[in-house]
Amino acid sequence: MTAVLERPQTTGRPVGAGTFRPALLLESLPTALRKLDPRHQVRNPVMFVVWVGSVVVTVAAIVDPSVFAWSIAVWLWFTVLFANLAEAVAEGRGRAQADALRATRTDTVARLEDGREVAATELTLGDRVVVEAGQTIPGDGEIVEGIATVDESAITGESAPVVRESGGDLSSVTGGTTVLSDRIVVRITARPGDSFVDRMIALVEGAQRQKTPNEIALTILLSALTIVFLLAVVTLQPMATYSGGPQSLVVLVALLVCLIPTTIGALLSAIGIAGMDRLVQRNVLATSGRAVEAAGDVSTLLLDKTGTITYGNRRATSLHPLPGVEVAELAAAARLASLADTTPEGRSIVELCASAHGLAPEATAAEAAAAFVPFSATTRMSGVDVDGREVRKGATSAVIAWLGDDTDRARLEAISTEIAERGGTPLVVASGHVSDLGRHDDPDHSRAYGIVELSDVVKPGIAERFGELRAMGIRTVMITGDNPVTARAIAAASGVDDVLAEATPEDKLALIRREQAGGRMVAMTGDGTNDAPALAQADVGVAMSSGTAAAKEAGNMVDLDSDPTKLIGVVEVGKQMLITRGALTTFSLANDLAKYFAILPAMFLAIFPQLGALNVMRLATPESAILSAVVFNALVIVVLIPLALRGVRFRPSSSDRLLRRNLLVYGLGGVAVPFLGIFLIDLVVRLVPGIG
Numbered sequence: 001m002t003a004v005l006e007r008p009q010t011t012g013r014p015v016g017a018g019t020f021r022p023a024l025l026l027e028s029l030p031t032a033l034r035k036l037d038p039r040h041q042v043r044n045p046v047m048f049v050v051w052v053g054s055v056v057v058t059v060a061a062i063v064d065p066s067v068f069a070w071s072i073a074v075w076l077w078f079t080v081l082f083a084n085l086a087e088a089v090a091e092g093r094g095r096a097q098a099d100a101l102r103a104t105r106t107d108t109v110a111r112l113e114d115g116r117e118v119a120a121t122e123l124t125l126g127d128r129v130v131v132e133a134g135q136t137i138p139g140d141g142e143i144v145e146g147i148a149t150v151d152e153s154a155i156t157g158e159s160a161p162v163v164r165e166s167g168g169d170l171s172s173v174t175g176g177t178t179v180l181s182d183r184i185v186v187r188i189t190a191r192p193g194d195s196f197v198d199r200m201i202a203l204v205e206g207a208q209r210q211k212t213p214n215e216i217a218l219t220i221l222l223s224a225l226t227i228v229f230l231l232a233v234v235t236l237q238p239m240a241t242y243s244g245g246p247q248s249l250v251v252l253v254a255l256l257v258c259l260i261p262t263t264i265g266a267l268l269s270a271i272g273i274a275g276m277d278r279l280v281q282r283n284v285l286a287t288s289g290r291a292v293e294a295a296g297d298v299s300t301l302l303l304d305k306t307g308t309i310t311y312g313n314r315r316a317t318s319l320h321p322l323p324g325v326e327v328a329e330l331a332a333a334a335r336l337a338s339l340a341d342t343t344p345e346g347r348s349i350v351e352l353c354a355s356a357h358g359l360a361p362e363a364t365a366a367e368a369a370a371a372f373v374p375f376s377a378t379t380r381m382s383g384v385d386v387d388g389r390e391v392r393k394g395a396t397s398a399v400i401a402w403l404g405d406d407t408d409r410a411r412l413e414a415i416s417t418e419i420a421e422r423g424g425t426p427l428v429v430a431s432g433h434v435s436d437l438g439r440h441d442d443p444d445h446s447r448a449y450g451i452v453e454l455s456d457v458v459k460p461g462i463a464e465r466f467g468e469l470r471a472m473g474i475r476t477v478m479i480t481g482d483n484p485v486t487a488r489a490i491a492a493a494s495g496v497d498d499v500l501a502e503a504t505p506e507d508k509l510a511l512i513r514r515e516q517a518g519g520r521m522v523a524m525t526g527d528g529t530n531d532a533p534a535l536a537q538a539d540v541g542v543a544m545s546s547g548t549a550a551a552k553e554a555g556n557m558v559d560l561d562s563d564p565t566k567l568i569g570v571v572e573v574g575k576q577m578l579i580t581r582g583a584l585t586t587f588s589l590a591n592d593l594a595k596y597f598a599i600l601p602a603m604f605l606a607i608f609p610q611l612g613a614l615n616v617m618r619l620a621t622p623e624s625a626i627l628s629a630v631v632f633n634a635l636v637i638v639v640l641i642p643l644a645l646r647g648v649r650f651r652p653s654s655s656d657r658l659l660r661r662n663l664l665v666y667g668l669g670g671v672a673v674p675f676l677g678i679f680l681i682d683l684v685v686r687l688v689p690g691i692g
């Protein structure tokens with residue numbers, strides 16, 4: 001199975017022009033012809049008007065044939081066809097991606113835990129399947145038992161195997177990927193036909209594409225403009241008749257089509273499809289076009305410290321016992337509190353105790369029988385209850401609060417601050433007794449042993465990325481469950497704009513609501529079940545593919561590479577889509593000026609010879625002028641298809657500056673280009689007998 005998806009871009013740069021092949025135009029022609037069906041056209045009001053105009057002019061040409069009438073009729077049909085072509089080409093590229101994705105869907109046989117074998121397509125929610133080394137995972141699910149290395153290259157294109165295991169935030173597996181080692185039990189979380197890959201296929205093929213809110217707003221605006229021009233053209237006729245020069249139906253339709261915003265009307269849906277494609281090329285699956293659009297409007301980016309800004313392999317690096325405590329005693333307690341802790345932090349503590357202090361990395365039978373208290377982002381502690389003794393490790397403030405007053409608080413805080421100031425994370429190790437009252441502040445039995453230092457490293461290059469985001473007017477906020485001192489140290493090293501430390505999942509949710517209340521659009525990434533509420537609340541929630549099913553359900557995008565920094569690229573894709581749409585709208589509207597100068601003098605030259613002065617392009621005859629404008633109007637759509645698909649290039653800068661720059665480039669360009677274009681087309685068109 002060799003599904004080849006384009007590799008994701010390592011930087012957030014737009015995918016290059018290489019993704020558009022001119023041959024695509026020809027390949028998409030049959031689809032474009034099929035789209036001439038009026039039931040399809042009616043969904044795009046601007047192009048529907050052109051379609052009706054083409055019918056009207058064709059009838060007029062049949063009734064009263066002339067080279068001019070037939071030429072206009074043919075080029076009006078071309079205009080509709082070219083618009084269809086833009087959409088068909090965009091969909092065609094999506095189809096190629098869909099085929100690559102489809103190749104990952106398996107027709108494998110799934111082995112259920114109870115030994116029965118069923119086809120992968122027959123699996124239902126909650127089925128537990130066993131997958132062993134060399135076998136393909138039959139569907140999306142969560143590992144409920146075991147740990148395995150998985151080859152996800154079929155969906156991510158990334159050849160390095162990844163570790164997936166039950167329990168933590170790395171428990172998700174995707175159907176179509178292959179287990180390389182060990183044996184896992186997977187609980188199926190998606191119905192066949194409704195997996196992430198299935199949903200993505202439907203999206204990139206355009207089958208489920210619904211107009212996004214901005215797209216709808218723009219369509220309404222373009223429709224309104226079309227109605228205004230329609231009224232203007234219709235009311236022109238009585239005036240023309242009064243002046244003694246009634247216009248033919250063919251000329252009136254030609255004028256109308258040239259004035260209504262056909263360029264953006266033709267390219268609008270291609271721009272939307274292309275934005276979605278660009279995300280898929282980066283291995284990000286969006287569940288709606290709306291999410292992609294929202295990404296372009298994001299003004300606050302919430303980023304996890306651990307794993308996004310830092311490498312995230314926060315590992316225990318040293319032990320700091322309190323005065324009067326043997327380091328061996330601290331190591332023993334730290335190990336005990338971590339034996340059943342499957343988080344990377346927990347495992348690294350057991351490893352440190354084994355490598356530096358000679359303690360056994362495996363739990364004895366008695367130790368394994370102890371009641372494990374798992375880490376939670378709310379308690380910020382974890383540990384075991386054994387023989388009426390509670391052994392805990394956790395964030396300094398959390399453990400001090402748990403121990404009560406009678407601890408060497410000052411000393412614990414001093415060591416913690418020292419660790420935190422170098423960007424490390426302190427974990428206090430302590431134990432207490434379960435008293436009859438269920439309290440832990442029995443001074444005879446509660447004690448702290450010391451501190452485990454966890455270290456993590458800030459990713460290189462992250463400060464530059466934040467600089468670019470700042471230039472775009474996007475605020476970056478680092479959110480972390482870690483203490484404020486560590487948070488500030490990492491914030492300073494990474495150049496993030498703001499920090500929220502000791503954040504519980506509720507705090508994250510509240511922060512998002514606060515930003516949104518201020519009218520800001522918020523994007524965030526997450527992988528844990530804890531992140532699910534915040535992912536759902538955020539305007540753009542990117543869940544890691546490796547994350548829990550809850551996180552993936554809550555977000556509106558999934559990153560197949562599980563790379564939290566991808567969020568930055570996602571925002572860039574969204575921005576580029578909005579900028580492209582704005583630039584082509586500007587261009588489309590600015591085009592009108594030249595067409596006006598081409599057509600109006602031509603229409604009334606017979607009655608008002610003075611209008612000849614307005615014929616600045618020196619067009620040969622009234623017929624050649626009108627036909628040239630119509631031909632230009634059609635050709636400009638084809639010429640702009642690559643730009644619509646590739647997206648307008650942009651440098652990171654504020655929205656205001658971008659807007660001004662685009663108005664200048666695409667506004668002035670939109671005014672100038674058609675003058676030249678129509679002039680050149682007229683040189684050819686005038687050679688046609690009956691026109692020139």
Ligand SMILES: Nc1ncnc2c1ncn2[C@@H]1O[C@H](COP(=O)(O)OP(=O)(O)OP(=O)(O)O)[C@@H](O)[C@H]1O
Nearest residue numbers: 304305306343375377380381382394395480481482
């Ligand atoms: N396995 C663990 N056992 C006990 N305490 C832990 C464990 N893991 C983390 N902690 C403590 O809980 C705090 C919060 O952890 P949490 O995972 O919620 O946030 P974080 O990983 O620091 O930040 P981020 O949101 O960037 O992932 C940590 O700073 C640490 O002090």
Ligand SMILES: [K+]
Nearest residue numbers: 257258260262
């Ligand atoms: K037009």
Ligand SMILES: [Mg+2]
Nearest residue numbers: 304306377481
């Ligand atoms: Mg965390």
